[in-house]
Amino acid sequence: MDLKTADPKGLVRESYRIEGITGGECRSIFLDWALSLRPGTDTSEALRTLIAEYAAVAPGHPMNPVLEAGLLAPPTPARRGGRMGRASRPGARS
Structure with a gap:
């Protein structure tokens, strides 16, 4: 994937340029x-x-663990609505 697709507004690129940026x-x-x-x-x-583009050249930058944590986050479960969503729960009425 190219950088323009990975960071369309350049937000991550700019975060690495901000001196004294905090984890928050x-x-x-x-x-x-x-x-x-x-x-x-x-x-x-x-x-x-x-x-690959930024973390290797900026070890210790507070954005590095944020990006790494993004890879570790579990995928968001799909919401099941309507009758199927209610029927799959124990004790749910149909």
């Missing part, structure tokens, strides 16, 4: 980054691209 600020930027990805973008692949 990095987490906030990460959320903005995640919301800026185009629908259908493989988030894991985008994170691997960003880690």
Whole structure:
């Protein structure tokens, strides 16, 4: 994946340029980054691209563990609505 696709607004790139940035600020930027990805973008692949590009040249940067944690996050379960969602729960009425 190219960097333009992985970081369409350059948010992660700019976070590595901010001197004295904190972990909290990095987490906030990460959320903005995640919301800026185009629908259908493989988030894991985008994170691997960003880690390969930036983390290796900036060891100890507070964005590094934020990006790594993004890879470790479990996938979001799909919501089942309607009757199927209710029927799959123990004790649910049909």
